[in-house]
Structures are given as structure tokens and as C-alpha cells.
Amino acid sequence: MARYRGPRLRVVRRLGELPGLTRKSPRKAYPPGQHGQARKKKSEYAIRLEEKQKLRFNYGLTEKQLLRYVKKARRAGGSTGQVLLQLLEMRLDNTIFRLGMAPTIPSARQLVNHGHVTINGRVLSIPSYQCRPGDVISVRDKDNSRKLVEANLEFPGLANLPSHLEFDKGKLTGKVNGVIEREWIALNINELLVVEYYSRQA
Incomplete structure (x- = not known):
């Protein structure tokens, strides 16, 4: 899957604030699409997928690149989620x-x-x-x-x-x-859910 080059505000409306992707804020507070205003209960998989997508879009990575970073973070030892964020921030x-x-x-x-x-x-x-x-x-x-x-x-x-x-x-x-410390990372994300998402994939 190639790097995303489409409308950025559409992504922000779906995933929430992404400081690295755009400085603009959406006019509409609900997700895009026909069923954006109909709130559905998200499955556990959907929640993990959303957190993973936040990372991908904020740092402008392809799926392949992000998977490579996750594998590198696992090998590094320590908290995989924190190491992953540090790798991306650096x-x-x-x-x-x-x-x-x-x-x-x-x-x-x-x-x-x-x-x-x-x-x-x-x-x-x-x-x-x-x-x-x-x-x-x-x-x-x-x-x-x-x-x-x-x-x-x-x-x-x-x-x-x-x-x-x-x-x-x-x-x-x-x-x-x-190396950057966790509290300085601007993206509002639960990195553990990203690690869990990939542990199910592997």
C-alpha cells in the first residue's frame, strides 16, 4: 500500500487530531462518509486498527515501513510500544x-x-x-x-x-x-494497542 496522498482533513475527521499531518482543523466534528454521524460501537479490532492508522498517517509511513519499525522495536528490548514511538520520533x-x-x-x-x-x-x-x-x-x-x-x-x-x-x-x-521522552510525544495515542494489533497479525 503506497503512502497516502489524498485529502488530509478527511483522515483527521476519522482518526482525530494528527499534529504531524496537517495544521488545519475540520469544520465538521463527525467522521466523513454517508454513515459518519451514525455512531456505531467499535469492535476491539477496529479500535486497534484505528490506533495503528493514527501512527501511519501522522508519520506518513506505508504499511510495509510501519511493520518494519514494529519488528525493529520488538528486537530492541524494553517496552515495544515506547521504543516504536521513539524510532518514529527520531x-x-x-x-x-x-x-x-x-x-x-x-x-x-x-x-x-x-x-x-x-x-x-x-x-x-x-x-x-x-x-x-x-x-x-x-x-x-x-x-x-x-x-x-x-x-x-x-x-x-x-x-x-x-x-x-x-x-x-x-x-x-x-x-x-x-532520545525523546514519552511525555514529549505530541500524538495522542495508545501505543500498546498498536503493538497488540501487530501481535495478532504476526
Whole structure:
């Protein structure tokens, strides 16, 4: 299944607030579709599926990518759900979004793909790159790159900078100081249900 490129507000109406996907808020409070207003009792499977979809759409992953992250989190030891969230949060596209250099994760992915960002002084165009403590993320020293990021910084996606990151607005440089802690994750999600969803699949 390919990455979702359809209307984002439709997804937000169905799954609730997804800070990484869009900053807009829907005008209608009920899910889309003909039966959106008819509230049905959700099965346990539907609840787990919904939590999994929240993760997928918020971080802009394909089903295959998310499954790969779940397997990696299982191998890492510790709380699988927490490790999974940390792996997703430490992706380069998400880190750029959290630094305020892009208003959403899809626009952060575009910044990386178009070569506007450097990691430790080298241009990197891989949005899924896992940021590690000590990594320095900068804007490429080109006029159009700087203008793009400066415009984005006026209206950042999320107001608060997580404790594991620091950012110098003057130099347009961010630094990763550690791994994100659970309370700083902006997405409202029950990661245990996602792990349970995949344990039934495997």
C-alpha cells in the first residue's frame, strides 16, 4: 500500500487530531462518509486498527515501513510500544518538523528530499534517517533553502521544542541531545494497542 496522498482533513475527521499531518482543523466534528454521524460501537479490532492508522498517517509511513519499525522495536528490548514511538520520533523528517523548520511532517519530508537540509555538514536526502544524539541538523547554505525555512519558522507546526532538541534561530541549526521522552510525544495515542494489533497479525 503506497503512502497516502489524498485529502488530509478527511483522515483527521476519522482518526482525530494528527499534529504531524496537517495544521488545519475540520469544520465538521463527525467522521466523513454517508454513515459518519451514525455512531456505531467499535469492535476491539477496529479500535486497534484505528490506533495503528493514527501512527501511519501522522508519520506518513506505508504499511510495509510501519511493520518494519514494529519488528525493529520488538528486537530492541524494553517496552515495544515506547521504543516504536521513539524510532518514529527520531526520524529526520519528524525531527525537522519538531524543530519548527517545517509546518508538517510531509513538508519536512519535502525539505529533505529536495536537498535543503544537512546533517553534520553533509547534505542528506533520506527522510527516514534515524537521528542520533550529537547529530547537528542545519539548513543548506543557499538563499532559497534559508528563505524557505525562515518562512516556515514564523508559523511552526508545534509551539514547544522537546527537551531532547535545541535550536539556534540565528544560525538555523538544530542539535539532537538525546532520545525523546514519552511525555514529549505530541500524538495522542495508545501505543500498546498498536503493538497488540501487530501481535495478532504476526
